[in-house]
Amino acid sequence: EIVEALRAALAARPLAGKRVLVTSGPTHEPIDPVRYIANRSSGAQGTAIANALRDLGAEVVFVTGPADAARPLGVQVVEVESAREMREAVLGALPVDAGVFAAAVADWRVASASDSKIKKVNGALPVLEFAENPDILAEVSQMGDGRPGLVVGFAAETDDVQAHATAKRKRKGCDWIVANDVSPETGIMGGSENAVLLISEEAVEEWPRMGKAEVAKKLAERIAEALSAG
Amino acid sequence: EIVEALRAALAARPLAGKRVLVTSGPTHEPIDPVRYIANRSSGAQGTAIANALRDLGAEVVFVTGPADAARPLGVQVVEVESAREMREAVLGALPVDAGVFAAAVADWRVASASDSKIKKVNGALPVLEFAENPDILAEVSQMGDGRPGLVVGFAAETDDVQAHATAKRKRKGCDWIVANDVSPETGIMGGSENAVLLISEEAVEEWPRMGKAEVAKKLAERIAEALSAG
Numbered sequence: 025e026i027v028e029a030l031r032a033a034l035a036a037r038p039l040a041g042k043r044v045l046v047t048s049g050p051t052h053e054p055i056d057p058v059r060y061i062a063n064r065s066s067g068a069q070g071t072a073i074a075n076a077l078r079d080l081g082a083e084v085v086f087v088t089g090p091a092d093a094a095r096p097l098g099v100q101v102v103e104v105e106s107a108r109e110m111r112e113a114v115l116g117a118l119p120v121d122a123g124v125f126a127a128a129v130a131d132w133r134v135a136s137a138s139d140s141k142i143k144k145v146n147g148a149l150p151v152l153e154f155a156e157n158p159d160i161l162a163e164v165s166q167m168g169d170g171r172p173g174l175v176v177g178f179a180a181e182t183d184d185v186q187a188h189a190t191a192k193r194k195r196k197g198c199d200w201i202v203a204n205d206v207s208p209e210t211g212i213m214g215g216s217e218n219a220v221l222l223i224s225e226e227a228v229e230e231w232p233r234m235g236k237a238e239v240a241k242k243l244a245e246r247i248a249e250a251l252s253a254g
Numbered sequence: 255e256i257v258e259a260l261r262a263a264l265a266a267r268p269l270a271g272k273r274v275l276v277t278s279g280p281t282h283e284p285i286d287p288v289r290y291i292a293n294r295s296s297g298a299q300g301t302a303i304a305n306a307l308r309d310l311g312a313e314v315v316f317v318t319g320p321a322d323a324a325r326p327l328g329v330q331v332v333e334v335e336s337a338r339e340m341r342e343a344v345l346g347a348l349p350v351d352a353g354v355f356a357a358a359v360a361d362w363r364v365a366s367a368s369d370s371k372i373k374k375v376n377g378a379l380p381v382l383e384f385a386e387n388p389d390i391l392a393e394v395s396q397m398g399d400g401r402p403g404l405v406v407g408f409a410a411e412t413d414d415v416q417a418h419a420t421a422k423r424k425r426k427g428c429d430w431i432v433a434n435d436v437s438p439e440t441g442i443m444g445g446s447e448n449a450v451l452l453i454s455e456e457a458v459e460e461w462p463r464m465g466k467a468e469v470a471k472k473l474a475e476r477i478a479e480a481l482s483a484g
Contacts, residue, residue, distance in 0.1 A: 055291070056412075057294075057412050057438055058412070059291060059292070059360075060291070060292055060294070061290070062290055064288050064290070065288075128288070130289075132380065141412045150362060153379075154380060181371065182371045183371075206287065206371075207287060208287055
């Protein structure tokens with residue numbers, strides 16, 4: 025009986041004792057003190073994933089950019105603004121058993137952000153030079169020592185979703201990619217539902233459109249299975 | 255006695271029968287379906303001004319970009335995203351007795367926003383070409399027929415506040431400029447207080463640092479005086 029009860033408790037909290045990192049939200053990349061480049065990530069899916077992992081017993085570290093979504097409760101929250109700040113927070117959170125990189129990190133930053141507000145000079149248009157941001161997903165996926173046992177990336181695409189996301193998984197070196205179509209007509213970015221592909225080395229699974237909380241629950245369960253199998 | 259009562263009521267609602275336009279918040283200028291350029295305006299000062307004008311009896315049209323601040327109550331709210339959308343909404347709201355242009359409108363937009371998400375190609379960095387946005391304040395200030403009786407612009411500066419704002423007033427052709435220093439160390443952008451200069455053709459007034467609601471009340475009272483004098 026005691027064995028049964030323990031088994032039931034463990035089954036309900038299969039991630040007890042596991043530490044999981046979740047990144048979420050957009051990053052903001054400064055142009056000058058008042059302007060910045062952003063993206064439309066609301067942080068809703070990342071917050072839902074952190075909540076779902078916590079519900080399965082995981083110790084969650086949640087690294088978030090300036091997102092509109094409410095922060096998950098009962099987890100460690102680290103607030104950042106730019107991609108470079110997010111990288112520092114992620115590296116500082118390691119080691120973890122699994123990392124879920126749901127943040128929409130800006131690929132580029134403005135190479136030389138201005139310390140004062142850029143003015144129109146004789147009607148001339150500004151020239152913004154860009155520099156590549158650190159690729160946090162690739163860096164963590166390709167770590168030797170200290171790599172999380174499971175690395176899950178996200179791909180927000182607007183066309184050729186499966187092909188772009190499959191190529192991204194290989195290029196980054198992560199284990200899984202959760203891919204979705206964020207074209208404006210899908211209503212997914214900023215909306216309450218999501219329709220994703222879960223892409224691993226072995227398979228592409230197409231999940232039906234469902235609430236972001238349900239996507240999060242299903243993903244958290246898959247992560248629990250993978251960590252107990254590994 | 256009746257005359258006295260009427261006089262008191264009119265004094266409390268000196269903007270009764272006046273129609274006032276307020277613009278507020280940032281604009282978002284799309285780069286592609288998921289990325290955009292924004293600015294840090296919270297919309298707090300604009301919302302406070304709309305509320306203060308309403309309290310003095312004005313019929314307020316409030317044109318706002320995607321701002322974090324709560325929308326003012328009891329006024330007509332028009333939600334827009336880009337500078338070009340804001341211009342359309344402003345022109346559609348005319349004629350008005352006074353226009354208060356508190357929005358932080360992007361000076362530039364991306365000349366050819368992409369319909370699909372811009373990808374990294376062989377590690378090359380994107381080139382963003384900019385185009386000048388419509389200058390809503392200048393356009394309204396320099397109207398012949400249909401110009402509001404009073405046009406109030408805002409200047410958010412990070413250095414040489416008075417010189418930049420005085421030059422801006424002349425260049426745009428507005429009657430007043432409310433100027434403030436939005437350097438990060440002032441805590442004004444996104445904060446609850448403001449410290450402004452009110453600049454007209456005749457004078458520069460320096461108002462002490464106070465809550466944004468108090469700045470709004472003082473400005474609304476000045477607008478009421480100007481409209482009753484005019």
